[in-house]
Amino acid sequence: MKVVLPNDTELELPDGASGLDAARAIGPKLAEQAVLMRANGETRDLRLPLVDGERIQILTTRDTADPDALYVLRHSAAHLLAEAVRRLYPGVKVAIGPPIENGFYYDFDFPKPISDGDLEAIEAEILREIAEGREWTREEVSRDAASARFAAEGEPYKVELVDTAAGDISLYTQGDFTDLCRGPHLQNAAPIKAIKLTSLAGAYWRGDEKNAQLTRIYGTAFYSQADLDGYLERQELAKARDHRKLGPQLDLFHLSEESPGSPFWHPKGMVVWNELEDLRRRENRARGYDEVKTPLIYDVEVYKTSGHFENYREDMFFIPGDERSYALKPMNCPGHMLLFGSQLRSYRDLPLRYAESSTLHRDERAGVLHGLLRVRHLTQDDAHIFCTPEQIEDEIFGCLDFAATLYELFGMEARFELSTRPDKKLGTDAEWDFTENALRSALQRRGIEHVVNEGDGAFYGPKIDLHMTDVLGRSWQMGTIQLDSQMPKKFGLTFMGADNAEHTPYVVHRALLGSLERFIGIAIEHYGGAFPFWLAPVQVRLIPVAEPHRAAANALRARITAAGFRADIDERDDTLGKRIRDAEVEKVPYTIVYGDRESDESLAVRERGGGQSTKSVDELLTEFAALVAKV
């Protein structure tokens, strides 16, 4: 048999040869350094046989940044962790331990709880294993044999995994530890040059909170100490961009125990907020939306009609009354349904687009709040579009175009995800074919790449979600575009068709920025606090050199303000250097020093980061106008 190498040459090998055999045939050094192979684009354990004619690539310890090479390294590191834990904690049960982005974890059922302090000893044990040397061997066994083996070892989680596993069963052994595992794995532990256990967490068996909670140990591993150091350093730098740190530092908002999950917005934060509101309002108007305002509290009966009381009452805030009970709205849908239903509607009125940026309250479970990214008091840039089936695709397209335009403006790359019919769905497959296709073709029409989450749709319809990643790599849902055929029925909404008969409208629920709180949180991290000119709370900082220059600086400030820009003045009795430093720390886009040498015809302009130039006021205002015109 033969295989094709990356440089297009062919390699002759005996039948049944493995990836490792191929590496040996090429060179002993390669065989020694080999960690993994890629065959036809898929990764495969080196121990597995090659297929005649396939194209292969051998990854080695020098592919230190290759995601697949890191995966196999970390997967093997997870097995070393399990081996160490079993030795240090007799009676522990092992569950599952995969590589993940930036590291790996392993879940254990400890006889007695462990804490952070124990990680050091476990890490030392792993290092000892590596120093001692570990080689992985792979064997393929029958399901029954594997099941019997793990049962005999008293490993119930492994037995369950064997019993529910798809395909053949393979085992990997290193030291005195044998694990159920599909692989691939390293040949031996030598390539693991740096390993660190990072944290401890609870995790439910098989991700179900009805199951036992296991103890998850997180760690990471690299092909070199320098890579690990670099990673830890990047994590530290990322923390400095965390909106929870930058927000209060830049005086944008703060959070307080007095009202957990409800931000206090400071004047500077409100500038950003209002710029987003202006943007939303302007674009909505241009795209044919009508702005509305609906109540914050409703009779509980309304939520019984909508179904929210039944499904989400745990997360709602209630206001008990003597005669009627009210609830704070957790979303705008019912209000907009009631508004639509308040008058007789004609097909000529459709599509009807109600937009509302409203405050919502959700009583989020303790433990899920997270800065601005998960709050109890949130504000969605919401809208509901009432339309006919024929109008769905155009309306979805309009929403996608709107969303894409917004994210492009911020230079953010959101991931679009299409979620399709769930098992528990309302309506027929024919209806779902129709609605899913409408969403899919709208995505294609706008040229948006997307991933599909089969079965993740809402019970009432398919949806498109936009996701962003925060500075520490956590994914958050931003915008959402949902198609709904059920809520209008629940509220008995109809419109009069051209056929003089009543029809039920479809509704598109859509929030594009998502929640303003979350969007601003992500934006703070995205820009590292250095907002573009149009969003910056303070656009220009004026610094009079000494007392005699204050009058001229104030006059200049008045001129800039009158032109519609946000300027402030730093008249503190501090040195010039100090005040410039503060302007930089506050990430003000423009700083103007005003002293004896300056006049309105000749200003000393410093841009954020340090660039200096001389400009007249008119030139400066023209420059500013150009900056905001792009928005």
Add this chain to the structure above:
RNA sequence: GCCGGAGUAGCUCAGCUGGUAGAGCACCGCUCUUGUAAAGCGGGGGUCAGGGGUUCGAGUCCCCUCUCCGGCUCCA
């Protein structure tokens, strides 16, 4: 809600085995009157998250509650 960790001045943090709270920055005052990333001196400021307990004595030990952090679960 669950697992683990944390909470000391506005911020960042120190405070060893229990013995009546400390630094830098910030703030205020004075001096200096400034040229592109931190002038000098002085001063005010803390119910050590809250509550209960152990003790002659608790920031420090124990219990409960709240909040935050890392995860899990959830997210209409």
